[in-house]
Amino acid sequence: MLTGSTLARRALGRELRRLREAAGMNQSVAGRVIGVSPQTIGRMEDGLPTKVSDLYINALCDAYAAVTTERTMLLTLAYEVRATRKAGGGWWRAYADAMQVGFDHYMSLEESAQRLGIWKTAVIPGLLQTAEYRRSIEWTQHPEMPPEQVEKRIEIALRRQQRLGEADFTIDAILWEAVLRDQIGGSRVMADQMQRLLEVSQSPNVSLRVVPFDCRGHLGSCVGSFVILEFSNLAATGLTTPPVVYVEEYAGDLYLERESEVSRYRNAFTEISRAALDEDTSRQLILSIAKEHSQ
Template identity: 45%
Template structure:
């Protein structure tokens, strides 16, 4: 199962954080012990890439007083991170780093590694459901000065991301939309008509669930919750529990990746709440088709 380096890195960071807590060491003390900044230790524990040699990892484990079993576990995870990093089939999206937001590399690592992706959207469709003309309007509106060649690369990136829906046997996409997403004239009537027809087609795939909250729905949690994406992951190894979920919230000028248990629980609660008031999948397709026909009249 190609899960990329995200899951081993997160497991490695989580285990190192546990060992540091057990040894009652601070991030500053750990960093000083191996000549790395406090911020570097923080990024390491969060599962972010940090340049630390194997020798430094061994020194860190010694500083924490880790026993032989813990050492073997951490060094094994480190080897998994290195093996995943060296596989050219993983991290293919990094070739587009110059035309996307700085946080996008981490988002793509999560998107490619997850087994279940749940998205709640208030105004725009998630990237995995965007048709080319719809995506083009978003890109050119967000950055009007973007060269046409880079716009085309953005569209190419989106198309490559969308292959996962049809190709990955261990991936499911669950999307709940406000009816407003269907009504906004993104790119104009023709673009939206094509987009809605694309939605009807994609929603019929066996691993895609698309549901819409109609304007007439009863009051629900989605009215006070921002758009968000919840990533859920398979176990890193057979017989082990699944890797912890991650919630993603994006703003106009930045993004947040949230992992603490209480925050994840709130997002799970929100996802369940919006599903309760959303139309069933068949009724959703009927509503989308109705809007297409209204716009064509």
């Protein structure tokens, strides 16, 4: 699996910021070194798509008094970014016209992630949805959307699910019971969706648990849905890639990367895990709800 350029860009940005701050320079001064605006330096350091040539890297390394190992690492990361971009990026680029604005960034992170920790208070996670369930959501959210675009979005959802077959990719998903009892698409769609959850829960790399209605005072009642994405080290440099917390909102999404923010969500996920049923009991509850949807 290609990690894509997103992780390399993020790592490159973190190292550039670290070296600049160690050199006591602000972004305006750094920008003058290579003839760009401070905003462009900010985009580089934030890991956003922007031109990062070897000429820029070497000039900044000179200005920051970087040692040889630091310069080599930065040049390696910059090469990885360019090589991946030249190869065309991730498979989802072909569906750019059908995706919601900004979701390609999440896709690049998900495709690179080694582990997902998911807490859902509404809607089945996309990686576990059936086509009919996904279709029902799209028609509810976007009743004016052309049918061909809806079908493209369903293709994206199903293509994402291919990662479930990768042994080195794991999911720890915890669902609020309300997610299972909602009537998205009607009883037949929900009954089929429950069967899908039962099937995927048998996979060795998928843990699926439920927080039931009768669980009192759990933190999940106060915390909205979120995903913690964790990554392996970058192959080219061995650099550790910090986790990202993704919070999906109706009016816009959040990507949290500060250690303090990630720690809060990690602690929340731990507390919610303690409230969740074990996997076997969760499957029994899902089976029971599936039967109710089938009646």
